[in-house]
Amino acid sequence: MTDQTMHFQAEVTRLLHIVTHALYSQKEIFLRELISNASDACDKLRFAAQTDPALWAGDVELKVTITAEKTGRILSIADNGIGMDRDELIANLGTIARSGTGEFVSSLSGDSARDMALIGQFGVGFYSAFMVAGKVEVVSRKAGEAQAWRWVSDGSGQFSIGEAERNGRGTTILLHLREGEDEFLDPARLGRIVKTYSDHVALPVVLQDGDKAETLNAASALWSRPKAEITEQQYKDFYHHVAHAFDEPWLTLHARAEGKLDYTLLLFVPGMRPHDLFDPARKSALKLYVRRVFITDRCDELVPAWLRFLRGVVDSADLPLNVSREMLQHNPVVARIRQAITRRVLGELEKKAEKDATAYAVFWEAFGAVLKEGLYEDAEHRAQLLKLARFRSSAREGWVSLDDYIAAMKDGQAAIYVINGDQLDQLRRSPQLEGFRARGVEVLLLTDPVDDFWLSVVQDHAGKPIKSATRAGADLDAVKDSDAARPDAAEKVEGAALGTLIAALKQVLGDAVKDVRESKRLTDSAVCLVAADGDLDMHLERLLRLHQKLDATSPRILEINPGHALIRALAARAQQPGAMDALTDAALLLLDQARLMEGETLADPAGFAQRLARVMEKGL
């Protein structure tokens, strides 16, 4: 059979173009990427051999071997891991499988300085080989098979694939180095690179020089070493390795438990949001090991989904080595480890929040929205999560906890008030907040989509009910307030005059509103919409409609501000003959205005425009 030529997926071609034309200063990371792949391949072999020991085929010392061939200027990286067959070579090295790399390609801007920074941030896996090699050959033989395959490419749009021979299973990557890259043939340089980037890889990385073989790395599982022997830098390097990340971990949690449950955790909270944080398929990224043998990084039961930003390793001594994915699903050991992780992580977060509010704010900004999913899903940890939660506020800058809020409550204020919306600045300007502000009552501003959901199940905190400021029953009258600028201090319509106007508005608006009422909360605006007690929250309703979960709009209560000049003028007009004709346009305009301030769309924009034109014309 002759070799076959194939084309790369378009994204790969783009990626390779960047990689090969990049003047990236940290080219040596290619070695980290190839060693990481070799190590993954060995993990996979070990796991597969649990159920099929024949795969070992007498070759049981898993390792990575680096050879520098000076005359031909070829650097080779070989492993005796799982290997790839023909189809796998085509799929794995011709397309972009990893979500992170796909993300990388789609965020490429064409601006080389920016794109370079991205390479540093994402790493580009196997393709980074082309940073130093003009031609890359991959010879691979899958465990349990006799036939080996050769994949060759110069990184320009296509690759070829054909039959090959290889001694035993595994993969050899042969890098035909470009002009000027001879430093990567120097044993001392290679030794330093491996030490820097791959010291924590759990299997030996051996430099083979003739018949001299030297192991370059420590080759032990970092998490199994005592804490006192591990430097901060080693933790950081390990985080980079295990999380495929390049930032500083925000929190490192290394713990061991012995006794009823025997496990080791080395967990990290990333310093930045990982790119797949909101990917619904990704519930956990933790790697599960059993007595230092890699089992899976797809064990969703290991942590609650609302802790899915955690990265790192869980090593259990209580699970059998041949545990299958199915066995993990309802496993009591896994359930207990999950509880332990949750307890420890929440404990650490509490400590950090107490010790350093500024550092905690960095965490909250990155992962608060995820943690809040727990308020909704996890009744058991709700109280603890409410303590950890931070909010924006109408009354101050920065982040506020519920306890901060309660400490600042006004005399006579009975509830914790919140308002939901899409954007902070829009919420800050919301007419619903006017009366709260005038009385010095703080309102928490919630802008994450998840807020609507947890608010539907969390009724109170520390004995105080949590209420939306957009609800009708917001009892502001009870708030004792020394401030003279109270809204009812101003001149306003009252009594029969107000009653007549309200009746007229109700008649014009009919079913479009649930009620028309005098407002206690408005000071500057003429009108606003509020939800009746027991009705769906207005923001939640809008969200549900946006996601096609709801098509009807429920009518709201229109509140009018009796102190506002416009309302006063309308009330005066309502007393005169022919009032209904005069008030029709005004009533509909008031309702549309209130809707617009809510961020709603208008049911009849053309009608709105005509009415507005008529009123303006009269006014001029």
Ligand code: ADP
């Ligand atoms: P990632 O390692 O994040 O999946 P890479 O670009 O580094 O992305 O590698 C792509 C894929 O190629 C891997 O997921 C793996 O399936 C395959 N692969 C790469 N190197 C090896 C190897 N040495 N042995 C077996 N498979 C490999």
Ligand code: MG
């Ligand atoms: Mg990789």
